Amino acid sequence: MPKNRKLLFRCAAVLLGLSTLPLFEMTCRIAGWGAERPVSDAFAEFAAVRPLFKLNDGDQSYQVAENRRSFFADDSFTAQKPPNKFRVFVFGGSTVQGRPYSVPTSFGTFLGIGLQHAVPSMQWEVVNCGGVSYASYRLLPIMQECLSYKPDLYIVCTGHNEFLECITYAEVLSAAPIVSKTFRSLHGWNSFRLLQTAIGGIRAADTVVDQPGYDSVLAEEVDALLDHQGGLEAYSRAALHADEVIESFGQNLQRMIDMCKHADVPLLLMRPPSNLQNCPPFKSEFSARTDDVAQRQIATDLKTAGQLQTTDTKTSITLLKQIAAIDDQFAFSWYQLGQASILDGRFHDAVTALERAQDEDVCPLRMTSGLRDMMFGVAEKNVVPLLDIHQMLQQTARRNIVGDSVLVDHIHPSFASNQKIAFSIIDRLQSLSVIAVEQNEWTTAAQTAFEDHLQSLDNLYFLRGQRTLKSLEAWAQGRGDGPPLTATSDPQR
Numbered sequence: 001m002p003k004n005r006k007l008l009f010r011c012a013a014v015l016l017g018l019s020t021l022p023l024f025e026m027t028c029r030i031a032g033w034g035a036e037r038p039v040s041d042a043f044a045e046f047a048a049v050r051p052l053f054k055l056n057d058g059d060q061s062y063q064v065a066e067n068r069r070s071f072f073a074d075d076s077f078t079a080q081k082p083p084n085k086f087r088v089f090v091f092g093g094s095t096v097q098g099r100p101y102s103v104p105t106s107f108g109t110f111l112g113i114g115l116q117h118a119v120p121s122m123q124w125e126v127v128n129c130g131g132v133s134y135a136s137y138r139l140l141p142i143m144q145e146c147l148s149y150k151p152d153l154y155i156v157c158t159g160h161n162e163f164l165e166c167i168t169y170a171e172v173l174s175a176a177p178i179v180s181k182t183f184r185s186l187h188g189w190n191s192f193r194l195l196q197t198a199i200g201g202i203r204a205a206d207t208v209v210d211q212p213g214y215d216s217v218l219a220e221e222v223d224a225l226l227d228h229q230g231g232l233e234a235y236s237r238a239a240l241h242a243d244e245v246i247e248s249f250g251q252n253l254q255r256m257i258d259m260c261k262h263a264d265v266p267l268l269l270m271r272p273p274s275n276l277q278n279c280p281p282f283k284s285e286f287s288a289r290t291d292d293v294a295q296r297q298i299a300t301d302l303k304t305a306g307q308l309q310t311t312d313t314k315t316s317i318t319l320l321k322q323i324a325a326i327d328d329q330f331a332f333s334w335y336q337l338g339q340a341s342i343l344d345g346r347f348h349d350a351v352t353a354l355e356r357a358q359d360e361d362v363c364p365l366r367m368t369s370g371l372r373d374m375m376f377g378v379a380e381k382n383v384v385p386l387l388d389i390h391q392m393l394q395q396t397a398r399r400n401i402v403g404d405s406v407l408v409d410h411i412h413p414s415f416a417s418n419q420k421i422a423f424s425i426i427d428r429l430q431s432l433s434v435i436a437v438e439q440n441e442w443t444t445a446a447q448t449a450f451e452d453h454l455q456s457l458d459n460l461y462f463l464r465g466q467r468t469l470k471s472l473e474a475w476a477q478g479r480g481d482g483p484p485l486t487a488t489s490d491p492q493r
Helices: 003-031 107-118 136-149 177-186 190-206 242-263 292-308 313-326 331-343 347-360 369-381 389-394 415-431 442-456 459-476
Strands: 053-055 061-064 076-078 085-092 123-130 153-157 267-271 386-388
Touching (some): 003 190, 053 136, 076 123, 085 107, 085 136, 107 442, 136 153, 136 242, 153 242, 242 267, 267 415, 292 313, 292 331, 313 331, 331 347, 347 369, 386 389, 415 442
Parallel strands (some): 085 123, 085 153, 153 267, 267 386
Antiparallel strands (some): 053 061, 061 076
16 A cells, blocks of 8 residues: 555554544533533542531521631621521631631621611621631631521632642643643543543542642642641742742632622622731742752842841842842842831832742742732623722822731731721722612711720630631641641642
8 A cells, every 4th residue: 555545544443543532522411421510529539528607406597517616716696687687708727717816806896886877777797707717718618508508698718728738730730831731621521521530430439548638639628738847848939839829819719709709799808917017927938940059149149138137228128139130030039129128118019029039939828919810800801890909908008018017917907907997898888889888977987986886896806816816827837736747748740
């Protein structure tokens, strides 16, 4: 057989084989095989999904289930909802819960008090669904659950916790870019999803997960790296997969939006605040291109720049800019530049440097600018209202830089800031025509009610909060007292 005919025969055989793929794909779509999972089933990857709320024995109210109170504070709402009751669910992490204190001084509680004064003709019920260390992907099942409780409004404040757990969002998280793009393209095919499900079922049957949170199946509850001994050491730039995490964050926000639109529940997204001025990076790492000699020089120059900050600030700034030019990924250099810029009165430059320090932190416990931009982009694309809490607090912070004047640690608002957040939410809801304020002087009455509420809390509440604050500081510095990380829980897997 001539070579050309052999080649033609082989090409025809390949084309014949490929021609069955569209037919198989069409069959899968008609039969519903490999269909995209609905939002309610989008997190079958969790080892288990337990309800957050449980009906009490008297069937009078729903309460946070006891088996969820390691991460959620106790809160409740009535089982029966009268026509004049407006029910708000607030979702997020510890910022929503009210840490380092708890629900009684969270912005959600102040929101409920404020709404009662702004619109007294309605009954207001603000339910706190803030889970400690809860990232966007863990909020989705809870949001789905709460749709059955007749919500009138969802508020979502998230973005700080996306890097806390060592997980993979997809099978190709750490694969080469071309593999990741190919996977995402193929994932649109029913036939591919059907094959993926079949393979996943076989693999799950043969797999034992010894370390929850370090495999493709997520642990039933949060398993944060910093909860473990040696957790901080496990963080590295290579292990973060920041681009994939940011993309997945956007997908999670989109799922939230789609869920609310399908259920006809109004949604307000909120960007949480970050302490820029008084929070050094939790872990700095030199870039791969910076050799040992350069690293030693940077360490020496940073010490010199620190000594010059108060005596010769301008020289300190010049030296710090030179350091940043040598290695622009070393987070602490940017933080020092921000501090020197504050001393020199260059507050705008300080914010730029401090934001860069936050973004280069290889232990990102604060929302990065990449996550922020993703949130803004998704909100704009879907025409969903977004309240920028960080920007709002920046306007009242000392030197217009968010720091200890408005936050009690790296991310958690003070009592006064939580009250301001509540006022901002009410103003935004009024501008969106979600509510109609009935009282002209409601803010004065609400402020008095806030103070009365704080006075009603006993001393033990505040002492517990202070103890929690100290524990949070130790945790953020890598002094978690959980079991040590093992070789099987390699964060770069």
